[in-house]
Amino acid sequence: MDYAERTQRATDNGLGDLLAAPTKNQISFAGGLPDPKLFPQQELSVAFAAAMANSTGDQFQYSDAQGFRPLREQLARLLQRDGVRATADTIAMTQGAQQALDLIARLYINPGDTIVVEAPTYPGAISAFDTYEPHYEGVPVQSDGMDMVALRRVLTERRVKLIYTVPDFQNPTGTVMSLNKRRTLLALAREFDVMIIEDAPYRWLRYNGINLPTLSELDQSDRVIFVDSMSKVLAPGLRVGWVHADAEIIKDLVALKTGADLESSTLTLRGVSQYLADNDLDAHIAALRHNYAQKRDAMVAGLRAEMPGTAIISAPQGGFFVWLELPTTINTDVLAREYKDELALVPGSMTYPLHDHHNGLRLAFTHASIDDIKTGCQRLGRAVRQAMANTVTIRNDAQAH
Ligand SMILES: Cc1ncc(COP(=O)(O)O)c(C=O)c1O
Known part of the structure; x- marks a missing residue:
């Protein structure tokens, strides 16, 4: 067939x-x-053993499609330190950042809709988006991020629905989008009424220089859907990622997640929450x-x-x-x-x-x-x-x- x-x-x-x-x-x-x-094998083992030992048995039960609330609260505090206005209600847990990309694409993309991606971009994003049959416009990446002149041209010529970007240590070029370009990108998204996916799994891994504000922090019009992950800083085998956005969008993404896999592993989310409570992530x-x-x-x-x-x-x-x-x-x-x-x-x-x-x-x-x-x-x-x-x-x- x-x-x-x-x-x-x-x-x-x-x-x-x-x-x-x-x-x-x-x-x-x-x-x-x-x-x-x-x-951090030893620390994760101890944290997961503690999560397993919970006498209520809740760790083995169906739980909350949005993901274990205490973990969302911990992540919200981490993001707030970075200037992101996150709360437990604006965060949904996903199976890695990859599932967040899939769910966001499912929410927004009809076949033939135009989406902008950086050229080059993260291959996994292309494969997540491909399923929803978008028309791609690739905007070249320069040493300080996406080419904003080319982006304006695309936005003027076509009705674009989504812009996907990795502003910090981009996959694959490693570039960082400059502050000026971050501001320009947000202004363009506002002018042309486009949503932005900010995918930030490498943001905490800076080896020299200082971090710039996230698009999510700079955003004044709820256009940024922020995607993050424990894969690069803790372990990808955990499959723990999350998405932060306006609470209404989060509600709809959670509904789609329910259809995809009901919920993430509650045991894993509790283990990661325990790890964060007992250890110094920084x-x-x-x-x-x-x-x-x-x-x-x-x-x-x-x-x-x-x-x-x-x-x-x-x-x-x-x-x-x-x-x-x-x-x-x-x-x-x-x-x-x-x-x-x-x-x-x-x-x-x-x-x-x-x-x-x-x-x-x-x-x-x-x-x-x-x-x-x-x-x-x-x-x-x-x-x-x-x-x-x-x-x-x-x-x-x-x-x-
Ligand atoms: C830019 C980017 N987004 C998302 C992912 C997927 O990460 P996760 O393991 O959290 O699904 C990766 C993994 O390489 C990545 O580089």
Whole structure:
């Protein structure tokens, strides 16, 4: 039997491969995986044991589709420190940020509706949105975030419903949207009556410089739906994410969540709540920042040593990814395929909504050890030099004929 047409774009997204553990001889720069050595395993074990031991048995019962209220209160306090006007009522818990993206898309997108995404953008967002059959407009990402001139042009030419952005340490480029652009984006959204999804899972992972206010904090007209997650700062296996928005929108998202999975695991939410009550999350994040900053430095240095002068290498101030742009003669889909036994890579084509750019690479530096990062950069250097030599040979052959 044929599958529904809407699934055709969504079923072949390659995301599962990205999250796979590296094979024996492979070094992975592919998935946005945290360093497993940095999971607070002991503290999480103690917190989950305490959550399990609750004598009422509520931890094993159906609970609240919006998610365990004490955890929402704790998260609201964390977000308030960041200037976000969150309360327990404006937060809904989701299975990771990924489910929040799916539910928001389900709430807003009719087939053919125009949505704006950054180009390039997070591949998982493309696959969440694909199911709802939007028309994509990709707006280029510059070193200080989305190109606002291009965005205005799109908004003038088409009726846009949603703008999806990762303003802090963008996936995949690592860029941060400047304060000016944050203000411009909100003004444009207001002028053209568009909703914004602010996806912020890397926001707490800044390695140098100081954080800018969130779009949610700057927003004066309830246009921002803020999405966040414990995946990058605690552990992705928890599948704990949340969405903060106007309480009416939250109510409707919770209704959709009920249809999708009734509710998140109450046991997990209680375990995370217990962890937050008993531990210093800031101290844990400070340790992550210290460690990941060193890995970021190792990758940027490794790439600078190995890549041709024509390559563009980003130097992110936080997050998980370095973005590499190679000469257009190099096709990174081919490169990733040919070298997959020794290096796991995300070709840039996966990060463009129409998969039509072929010379970028997203390189995650958080999972591999520093030694593996160095070796991986050397392997990548060899691969790129070989690919460049091949294109010269092909060109010379073509001229000879
Ligand atoms: C920008 C962005 N949004 C959402 C997610 C999904 O995160 P979660 O594990 O919370 O579902 C990721 C994971 O890589 C991401 O990079």
